[in-house]
Amino acid sequence: MTVVSMLPANNSKNVPLTTTISITFSEAIDTLAMASMMDESRFSSLDNVISEGYSADLKTMYANVVLKPNQSYFVALFYLKAKSGALLTTPFVYYFTTGADFEPYSVSGTVFSGSTGVSPEGSVVGISNVNIMNDEGKEGPPPFVGWTNVNSNGTYTVPYLSNGTYWPIAIKDVDHDGKIDPDKGVDVIAFADSIVINNASISNHNLTFMSFTPKSFQEVISIADSLSKNLPADKVLRRISGWDVDTLGRSQSWEFAYTYNNNTAGEAIRVSTGGSSTYMLDQGYIDWIKMLKPITGYQSAASSATVIANAENGGGKAFRQLPLPDSLEFRIELSIADQKYGWFGGAGFDTSKIYWAVAYTHTYHISQDQSQWVRGKFFLCDLATGAIIVTQTMSVKDETVIPEQFSLSQNFPNPFNPSTMINYQLPISSFVTLKVYDVLGKEIAELVNETKEAGNYSVKFDASKLSSGMYIYRLTSDKFTEVKKMILVK
Incomplete structure (x- = not known):
């Protein structure tokens, strides 16, 4: 699969402030496969996208945008899948500016394999105006201002930069799954200290790939315990979770969730393969975990x-080896908690104890940091021995499943024609509204307007009488509001 053309043309100048950006490919795009990973496979410096979609033949993706005067932009793709199964052969990037000329400076250097043994060919280098290592917890891709492909010999040049402080990063999708997840030990990444452009280009700025090895629970306990000493004295540990666990019991990220100040606030300690951090918990999550017993x-x-x-x-x-469509992915999660409010409701176990729980799930991707499971196999295990006590097999239609937090899922499929499903999750009984709007803010439909018990819900949205384009849907309750976009393609 290759790029045939793009608008504006590469290196265009004096681009109108209101315009349509488009890229045309040699084959029809598999929109279903791509819908779940656009935040991870597509990058740009565009900051005001009004609407986006695909052409009728699905060979062109487009976005209607509003640009700023005298500013350079880039649009980049490092992964794209065709309906035939073909993949984009090489990462793609192009540039344009609304000014009479581009910014004059660049950053260049070489990407090295380091101890990973991974060739830099096929990798990309991005330049961000924020410290990516301190940007954890924010949804969506980092705010890159520059981007380039790495040459076969490892050299690179990121063009069209202005004066300022920047953080460079090199990445390579080694397993060609459309996601950059070095924490799983396959893909590679390279960070460097900040650089300052001051009326001159920067050369010989080299980057060396690193890879990461997932950690077992026992390997992170002492790190988390040490960091917890910095939390308020009345802290209470409520839940421990490990995400994307492998079959050796190792996770790329372990989270220790605490409440304090009489359960009115909370923080989580995250110990990952890339380091450790502490961040504030949102109120919806606090409202759920404060119901859990203190962990000892x-x-x-x-x-x-x-x-x-x-x-x-x-x-x-056996569950792990089940075949999956491209729209779903397999994940394992581990957790330590009393497990009363979760996958094992009604199972008849002793709720006064703390347990290990294992979740084998088939999920679809919502954002960089969130996914929704649609079916799973769940194991309740003794904390001290790990022996299985209860086994559950469920799908989101099972009424016994109580969500862990408020959540609005990405509609599925997306893009869609003419109807799509919107899933949302309520950890407690709530009065909720779910409404659909056009890009101008006009209400198109009210899908929900009533009190709902805690649970997982799915609503069908029929857009057969609407025209193609981007629509907004918003879930609102007294404790939670979230907005997402969906694309209708006819």
Whole structure:
């Protein structure tokens, strides 16, 4: 799959402030496969996208945008899948400016394999105006202002930069899955200290790839305990979670969630393969975890490797090997909590105890940091031994599943024609509204306007009488509001 043309043309100048950006490809795009990963496979410096969509033959993607005067822009793709299954052969980037000329400065250097042994060919270099390492927890891609492909010999040049402070990053999608996830130990990434452009270009700025190895629960306990000393004295540990766990019980990211100030505030300690951090919890999550019992005894818990081995032998391996469509992905999550409000409601276990829980799920991707499971196999395990106590197999239609937090999922499919499903999750009984708007803010439809019990809900939106374009949908309750976009293609 290759790029045939783009508008504006590469390196165009004096581009109108209100315009349409488009890229045409040699084959029809698999819009269903791409809908779940656009935030991770598409990057640009565009900051005011009014609407976006695809041509009727699905060979062209477009966006109607409002640009700023005398500013340079880039649009980049490092992954794209065709309906035939073909992939974009090389990462793609092009530039244009609304000014009479581009910014005059550049950053150049070489990307090295380092100890990873991964060739820099096929990788990309981005330049951000924020420290990416301190941007954790924010949804969507980092705010890149420059982008370029790396040459076969490892050299690169990021053009059209102005004076300022920047943070460079090099990345390579080694496993060609359309996602940059070095925490899983396959893809590679390179960071560097900040650079300052001051009336001159920067050369010989080299980047060296790093890879990361997931960590077991036992490997992160002491790190999390040390960081917890910086939290308020009345802190209470409510839940421990490991995301994207492998079959050896290792996770790319472990989270220790605390409440304090009489359960009115909360923070999480995240220990990941790239380092550790502490961040504030949102109110919706606090409202849920404050119902959980304080966690004790986790330092002597069964190893995460033992828990996963028991789950694998108890049916997890068979679930993991089930075939999946491109729209879904497989994940394993580990958690330590009392597990009363979760996957095992009505299972008849002793709710006064703390347990290990394992979730084998099929999910679809919502954002860079969020996904929604649609079916799963769940194991409740003894905290001390890891032995399986309860096994559950469920889908989101099971009324016994109580969500962990308020959430509005990305509609599925997206883009869609003529109807799509919108899922949302309520951890407690709430009065909610779910409304659809056009890009001008006009209300198009009211899908929900009533009190709902805690649970997972799915609403069908029929757009057969509407024209193609981007629409906005908003879920509102007394404790939560979230807005998302969807695209109708006819």
